[in-house]
Amino acid sequence: MISRRQVVAGSGLALATGAAGCTPAAGRTTFTACDVHRDEYPTVVAVKWIGDQLSAQTGGRLSLRSYPSAQLGAEDDTIILAQSGVIDLCRVNSAGLNNAFPMTQPLSMPFVIEGEDHLHAVCDGPTGQQILQGFEVRGLVGLAIYDAGGRCFYNTHRPIEKPADLHGLKIRVPQSDVFIEAVAAMGANPTPLTVSAVYSSLQSRLIDGAENNWPTFETSRHVEVAKYWSQTRHSYSPEFLLMSKQSYDRLNGADRDLLRDLARRSVAVMREAWKATEAEARDKALAEGTQVVEVDRVAFQNACKPAVDVRLQDDQVRAIHAQIRGLA
Numbered sequence: 001m002i003s004r005r006q007v008v009a010g011s012g013l014a015l016a017t018g019a020a021g022c023t024p025a026a027g028r029t030t031f032t033a034c035d036v037h038r039d040e041y042p043t044v045v046a047v048k049w050i051g052d053q054l055s056a057q058t059g060g061r062l063s064l065r066s067y068p069s070a071q072l073g074a075e076d077d078t079i080i081l082a083q084s085g086v087i088d089l090c091r092v093n094s095a096g097l098n099n100a101f102p103m104t105q106p107l108s109m110p111f112v113i114e115g116e117d118h119l120h121a122v123c124d125g126p127t128g129q130q131i132l133q134g135f136e137v138r139g140l141v142g143l144a145i146y147d148a149g150g151r152c153f154y155n156t157h158r159p160i161e162k163p164a165d166l167h168g169l170k171i172r173v174p175q176s177d178v179f180i181e182a183v184a185a186m187g188a189n190p191t192p193l194t195v196s197a198v199y200s201s202l203q204s205r206l207i208d209g210a211e212n213n214w215p216t217f218e219t220s221r222h223v224e225v226a227k228y229w230s231q232t233r234h235s236y237s238p239e240f241l242l243m244s245k246q247s248y249d250r251l252n253g254a255d256r257d258l259l260r261d262l263a264r265r266s267v268a269v270m271r272e273a274w275k276a277t278e279a280e281a282r283d284k285a286l287a288e289g290t291q292v293v294e295v296d297r298v299a300f301q302n303a304c305k306p307a308v309d310v311r312l313q314d315d316q317v318r319a320i321h322a323q324i325r326g327l328a
């Protein structure tokens with residue numbers, strides 16, 4: 001795991017060599033974009049597509065350099081680096097934004113979004129726009145919301161069919177109060193860790209399991225260690241593409257419009273890559289011996305209700321939650 005000090009020091013070095021942070025040279029600008037996933041992951045593919053289009057449409061005046069595989073740090077680090085203008089674009093999950101931006105909480109909350117069609121209705125409409133606009137107050141510009149599939153539990157011990165089966169298990173969650181409260185309500189001991197720490201923590205038995213989507217489970221190789229996959233699909237917590245407001249404000253109006261238009265169009269690019277990657281990841285995991293367990297989803301949903309109700313005490317969270325449920 002990279003420490004924050006290393007990240008900042010590393011980015012400073014990169015900046016000095018012209019590798020990171022909106023680097024204008026003779027009127028040219030290269031945006032830095034980071035992601036915790038590896039190069040072929042659909043979010044990385046979509047952001048690289050934006051970069052290719054930018055270069056093509058500006059004759060190379062605007063371009064983008066991608067830093068996948070958490071090279072610039074964990075998601076929490078990259079959010080801060082983008083806010084402070086050290087990097088230009090970060091792709092992070094809603095989970096990593098939940099605590100600092102409560103408006104994102106309903107997107108991550110358990111059993112609020114019912115599936116991909118519902119998620120698309122939310123993200124492609126006024127609610128998605130409203131949430132994207134809410135980042136500007138804290139130094140970020142929301143550019144796009146991407147799919148992340150249904151998150152499910154997986155563990156090294158036993159088939160989990162109902163909440164009681166989670167008792168006593170340490171389950172890794174993202175650093176989000178929404179996830180901590182939900183997983184506790186479902187009966188496990190939530191253990192917040194960065195996603196990069198999950199593989200070694202499963203191996204060393206620091207944790208017994210985690211929860212995520214098929215592509216993260218397979219591409220991050222958690223599949224090698226955790227054999228039991230439970231189809232809870234308890235959260236459809238989506239991905240965000242965010243830009244440093246400092247970098248955005250340096251662009252002229254036409255470049256801002258171009259970037260926003262490409263980000264909007266990249267959603268379709270991402271969704272297409274996502275469908276294929278999700279199916280392929282599932283097939284590969286099954287071929288590697290993953291045991292898929294059908295679950296009592298209603299029991300999990302009922303167990304989560306008190307955790308959802310706690311979050312709904314916040315007026316903004318309650319209002320967005322109501323909009324989302326209205327689209328179900």
Ligand code: BDP
Nearest residue numbers: 092093148174195212213216
């Ligand atoms: C994956 C997201 C990634 C998150 C990770 C997590 O794509 O952005 O970092 O979950 O659980 O699905 O932290």
